[in-house]
Every structure is written in structure tokens, then in C-alpha cells.
Amino acid sequence: MTSGKVVEVTGDQPRPIPDGYDPTIEVSLVVPTYDEADNIGDLLRGLHAALTATGVGFELIVVDDDSPDETWRVAAGLTTEIPELTVIRRQEATGLATAVLGGWSYAHGRLLGAIDGDGQHPPNVIVDLLASMSEGADVAVASRHLPEGGMVGWSPARRLLSRGAQTLGQLLLPGTIGRVTDPMSGYFLLRRDIVAGTEMDPVGYKILLEVLARCDVRRLVESPYVFLQRTAGRSKVAVGHYVGYLRHLLRLRVYPLRSRALVRYLAVTGVALALDAVVFLALFDLSGWNLTRSAAIAGETAILFTVLLHDLWTFAGRPARTFLDRVRRLVGMHLVLGVLLFTRLAVTNALVNWIGVGPLAAFLIALAVVMPGGHLLGSRLTWRSGRS
Ligand code: GDD
Ligand code: MN
Secondary structure, rough: EOOOOOEEEEEEOOOOOOOOOOOOOEEEEEEEEEEOOHHHHHHHHHHHHHHHHHHHOOOEEEOOOOOOOOHHHHHHOOOOOOOEEEEEEEEEOOOOOHHHHHHHHHOOOOOOEEEOOOOOOOOOOOHHHHHHEEEOOEEEEEEEEOOOOEEEOHHHHHHHHHHHHHHHHHHOOOHHOOOOOOOOOEEEEEEEEHHOOOOOOOOOOOHHHHHHHHHHOOOOOEEEEEEOOOOOOOOOOOOOHHHHHHHHHHHHHHHHHOOHHHHHHHHHHHHHHHHEEEEEHHHHHOOOOOOHHHHHHHHHHHHHHHHHHHHHOOOOOOOOOOOHHHHHHHHHHHHHHHHHHHHHHHHHHHHHHHHHOOOHHHHHHHHHHHHHHHHHHHHHHHOOOOOO
16 A cells, blocks of 8 residues: 555565666665654755765665654655655564565665664765775675774663673674674665575564675675764663574574575485495495495595585585685595594494404494584585685
8 A cells, every 4th residue: 555655564574675676776775763753854864965965876765663653754744855765654563674674675776775763873974885885895884893983972881781792693603793893783785686585584673683694795894983872762772672682693593504505415415425335335345345445435425426516506505706616615525524534444444353343334333423423514614604
């Protein structure tokens, strides 16, 4: 249901973010609001002026969760003054992160972004963020924690809490949170294709965290800004948000374990081990080769099989960027699995020579005990760094 430039939406089921965009719109900036009627006008005018000065095509999308102070109505009143503005009024939905995602799903720009609606983020920083994007960044983040950034009027207690939350995040998600000085930033831009087609399920406030954890972000550039004090209204951050943050961290922590890549990864490992056994049997039992040589060749076959399938199938979405990357993976797998292969040969021989186990049984025991962990660990170490 649409009336003028107000889009009415019920529920927070985020729609998928399409790949396609309108080439005349360089950037779509989403402004999530809840009870920001006294702030939204100044912010939108500031953004409008800053973006108009850059000369790029843009749109502003306010996503208001049916605020009691009718922020959506105030924003809608500005659509004549700011023709690039659309207002989405969500009913029966709350949450900053889902509001941003919801806004992006309606956006037309090549670049997508978010900025809080209360004026705590200086609109002009958008110029730096756009510059980073045109220099090839995947994501451009406004950061309070760079040397020229900062926070005005934050109590030591909230600073401590904010830093504590960040440190906890670094411990739980080092690869995601460790690469950015301000992972909690509410002000950033990204290229549409970074999020289009990626399933996201954020809890609470931290939409950037969700993007960094789930999407393939390679180039990330930060620009400093000073987080200003509110002139009106109050922060919606409450104790519940810290609990939400914790839940979000834990969910992102276990997310890779449920991913499609993991299922493939286990499948490849299982087939590789079976292949290992079949090759061993063929050489040892049918061709009469000696134990050590048969086990070594079988192990090597399984390694090559694993490397090939992981590259072509399991981690196909994270292609090696250069030939050197591929060589590095192959060598990496051999280093890890080579040690294991050696261990396995030692175990097999020890079982046969010292304990008197039959060669076949010894091979199978060594295969079952030594190899699964090795394959899993080896692949994990080798393919983990799909990002730079
Ligand atoms: N649509 C919608 N729905 N908007 C919301 C909701 C919601 O449930 N909750 C908050 N907002 C809007 C607020 O109206 C404001 O425009 C913006 O999201 C940020 O909320 P604040 O309550 O002002 O948060 P803050 O200032 O304490 O913290 C913000 O800035 C930090 C620094 O960038 C957040 O963006 C933090 O995530 C961020 O770390
Ligand atoms: Mn705020």
C-alpha cells in the first residue's frame, strides 16, 4: 500500500535484496528511526545538502517503525523539499538492523548505506565514505575509533561498556571484528552486490557486524568521525540490547557450522577417506604392493581429491584470486596432511609389527583414527582465508 512517498509495510520479514539497480542512482542511504520526530528534519536536510553537493545521484529512505511520535509523518512532510526521499512506515516490526535491511530491499542505488536518524552522525562524512567507495572499497565505515574520530559527552561507564562489548566480539569473532576499528558503527556504505543474495538474520542493533560476518568483504576502508551528542530524544539502547548483542555474536559464531560449505566439506572428507581405503585395497590386496607404499599412495590420492573438490565445489564461492593462491592451498594441504600421512604410516606399521594386528585391520584403524581430524583441520586451515 503506497500513499505519496510513504510505503506502508506490515511485519519485518526482510525481502531479498535484488542484484539489479538503477544506474542513475549511485547511492541509497537508509535512515532507521524510532521516535526521532525532533531530529529527523535537520538530519535529512543535512544529508540532502551534502549529497547534492557531491553531484551523485542519490536517494534517502527513512524506515520508521510506526513511532508513537509519528516520525514517519514528519519525514513524509519533507518529501516535497527533498524529492529524493522515500518513507517506509513499518507496522508490527522493530529493530534497527532489520529496519536497515528492509530499507535496502526497497533501495535502487548501486551503493547501499545506513546512518542513524538522530543527528549523532555528521552528514558530511558521507563525502569521505563515497570517496572510499569510488577508490574500490567493498565497504566504507565511519569510525569513532580512528585518531581523528571520537565521542562527545560519553560517560566513562558507557565508553567502558562499548569497549568491553567490542573486546568480547573480538574474542568470539576475531576474523570479523578484528579487522575494523569500529565494528558497531551505525554509519557505513557498501556495494550492493556484497549483500544481494546473501541471507542475513541480524538481531538487534548491529547491522554492520552481520554484513562483515556473513558477506565476502575484501576491501574495507574506514573514515574518522566524531559521534555527536543528541540534541533531542533519547538513545534506544537498553540493557536488552546488550543481551541481543551477545545473542548475535553467538549466532554468528555458530553460523559457519551450519553453512552449506560445511555440509560439502564433510561430504568431501567422507568420500576422500573412502577413496583412500579403496585405493589402498586395490594396491595392497589386489596388486600385492607393500603396506607402506600402498598406504602412502592411497593417502596422497585422497589429499589431491580433497584439494580439487574443495576448490571446485565446497569453497567454489571463494575462488583463489591468483594462481599463487592455488599453489599455496595445495602446499598448505600437503604440509598438514603430509604430517598426518606420516603419522598414519607409523601407526599402521606399529600396529602390524609390534602388536601383530593384520595389515588390513591396521590400515583401517589408522585411517579411522588419524585421518578425519587431519582432513578437517587441514582444509579448515587452508581454505579459511577466503578474504584478504
Ligand atoms: N526503525 C527503527 N527501529 N529504528 C530504530 C530502532 C528500531 O527498533 N531502534 C533504534 N532506531 C533508530 C534510532 O531512532 C536512531 O535513529 C538509530 O536507530 C540509532 O539509535 P540510538 O538509540 O540513537 O542508538 P545509539 O546512538 O545509542 O547508538 C547508535 O550509534 C552507534 C555508533 O554508530 C547505533 O547505531 C549503534 O549501533 C552504534 O554503535
Ligand atoms: Mn543515537
